[in-house]
Amino acid sequence: MAEESESESTSGLAFVKFAASGKNRFVTGIAALAALGGFLFGYDTGIIGQALPHIQQQFHPSTFASSWIVAAILIGAMVGAAGAGYLSEAISRKWTKCLSGCVYVAGALAAAFAQDVMWLIAARFVLGLAVGTASFVAPEYIAEQTPPKIRGGTVTYNQLMVTLGILLAYIAGFLLNTVTYDWRWMLGIAVVPGAALAISMVFVPHSPRWLVKKGRVDEARKVLERTRSDSDIDAELENIQDVSEKESNWKVRDLFRAKVRPLILIGIGLAVFQQFVGVNTVIYFASTILHYTGASQDSAVLLAVYVGVTNFVMTIVAILIMDWVGRRWLLLTGTAILCVALIVLGAYFQFSSLSHGASWLGLVCVIVYIIGFAIGLGPVFWLMISEIYPLQFRSQAMAVATIFNWGANFLVAYFFLQETQAIGRGPTFWIYAGIAIVAIAFFWFKVPETKNRPLEDIEREVGGEELAQAVGED
Numbered sequence: 365m366a367e368e369s370e371s372e373s374t375s376g377l378a379f380v381k382f383a384a385s386g387k388n389r390f391v392t393g394i395a396a397l398a399a400l401g402g403f404l405f406g407y408d409t410g411i412i413g414q415a416l417p418h419i420q421q422q423f424h425p426s427t428f429a430s431s432w433i434v435a436a437i438l439i440g441a442m443v444g445a446a447g448a449g450y451l452s453e454a455i456s457r458k459w460t461k462c463l464s465g466c467v468y469v470a471g472a473l474a475a476a477f478a479q480d481v482m483w484l485i486a487a488r489f490v491l492g493l494a495v496g497t498a499s500f501v502a503p504e505y506i507a508e509q510t511p512p513k514i515r516g517g518t519v520t521y522n523q524l525m526v527t528l529g530i531l532l533a534y535i536a537g538f539l540l541n542t543v544t545y546d547w548r549w550m551l552g553i554a555v556v557p558g559a560a561l562a563i564s565m566v567f568v569p570h571s572p573r574w575l576v577k578k579g580r581v582d583e584a585r586k587v588l589e590r591t592r593s594d595s596d597i598d599a600e601l602e603n604i605q606d607v608s609e610k611e612s613n614w615k616v617r618d619l620f621r622a623k624v625r626p627l628i629l630i631g632i633g634l635a636v637f638q639q640f641v642g643v644n645t646v647i648y649f650a651s652t653i654l655h656y657t658g659a660s661q662d663s664a665v666l667l668a669v670y671v672g673v674t675n676f677v678m679t680i681v682a683i684l685i686m687d688w689v690g691r692r693w694l695l696l697t698g699t700a701i702l703c704v705a706l707i708v709l710g711a712y713f714q715f716s717s718l719s720h721g722a723s724w725l726g727l728v729c730v731i732v733y734i735i736g737f738a739i740g741l742g743p744v745f746w747l748m749i750s751e752i753y754p755l756q757f758r759s760q761a762m763a764v765a766t767i768f769n770w771g772a773n774f775l776v777a778y779f780f781l782q783e784t785q786a787i788g789r790g791p792t793f794w795i796y797a798g799i800a801i802v803a804i805a806f807f808w809f810k811v812p813e814t815k816n817r818p819l820e821d822i823e824r825e826v827g828g829e830e831l832a833q834a835v836g837e838d
């Protein structure tokens with residue numbers, strides 16, 4: 365078995381060296397292409413907050429319709445994730461991603477040419493279908509392609525592209541406010557990464573694990589020969605086959621069995637906590653929150669760009685250290701950091717003695733918050749759900765976690781402004797802080813360490829074979 369010891373885990377510099385050497389260059393290249401899916405996700409969820417005021421000037425939608433222009437993508441993403449759970453098994457990870465690029469192009473064109481509010485909402489729903497699909501099939505595909513030693517960093521490329529998409533959306537928003545740009549361009553330009561994803565997926569190889577599952581073992585061997593330089597291909601293939609055969613009696617309905625539930629709960633827990641700590645109130649309403657802290661509307665839009673840059677840069681840090689310090693450490697530390705930032709931010713809004721003349725404190729809290737998220741829950745949720753599920757139901761289980769993630773995202777984003785009006789800004793952020801504390805306890809007791817281990821090994825630890833046996837005996 366291609367097992368590596370803990371001591372061999374990859375430090376930041378070692379990650380770069382290993383990722384850039386020999387055949388690993390090829391595998392990190394295809395991971396980067398697959399991560400374009402993350403860019404679509406980040407850009408489209410980030411751009412709408414910037415474009416909305418300009419759309420409102422043209423179409424004059426009601427408040428209700430405006431919130432649906434923002435939220436339609438989140439609902440679409442839930443539906444897209446459900447469909448992708450089936451498609452990535454049936455037609456492969458690779459072709460599902462290609463399809464999501466095509467749907468995305470159609471959605472971006474439809475949004476750019478929208479003639480009325482209903483049209484725009486429908487286009488945003490179609491974009492959501494693509495975004496929901498890409499959001500988990502990208503990490504799944506990358507996790508199945510890369511060697512264990514650099515899997516954490518390479519799967520996190522996807523999150524890096526999410527943050528790059530958000531950052532570019534903020535910059536576009538800044539330009540929209542300073543130069544007169546048409547919002548149609550801002551929505552339409554997304555055709556470019558969508559087409560890039562669709563085209564590049566034609567040229568990448570299938571996931572070797574999907575191939576084995578479909579009985580195409582010779583093709584899987586060929587893929588491994590192209591993507592592995594320092595490991596024993598026969599041993600790795602045997603390991604994948606072994607696990608795949610033992611679990612071949614799985615059916616989708618087995619997802620709901622009592623024995624599988626704890627694993628499904630870990631994914632759902634990570635998904636819901638990732639959203640319920642309030643990250644997208646910061647991402648979607650960054651300039652609104654910074655405006656609350658006393659910055660003028662214009663400078664708040666610029667300060668939001670700083671938040672985007674911090675998110676992006678700290679995700680690079682996460683890539684470099686993920687395979688070195690491990691997922692659990694980053695998850696726990698990152699969530700503790702953002703929790704402290706939320707407590708102080710809540711106090712800042714609650715006690716006027718703190719906010720008077722100290723608008724910098726509000727900005728510092730938002731920046732510290734995003735640092736905590738970018739090294740912890742941001743990347744680790746998507747990474748973990750690509751690692752902890754047995755091959756036989758990986759796509760379906762990832763789809764379930766992803767649906768919960770987009771659903772929770774919808775709830776937080778939809779109710780944030782109403783919540784601040786009903787109970788005040790301070791208590792709103794304290795609620796998120798309370799949730800972060802519960803999240804830390806959940807991660808501490810429930811989430812396993814998956815650093816530097818073959819997926820099949822993790823599968824054995826979480827009980828994949830035992831579960832398969834139990835299903836067989838029923």
Ligand code: BGC
Pocket residue numbers: 409523526527530638643644647675741742743746769773
């Ligand atoms: C989350 C998104 C969030 C983004 C921010 C992702 O991991 O799923 O909801 O907007 O991180 O960087």
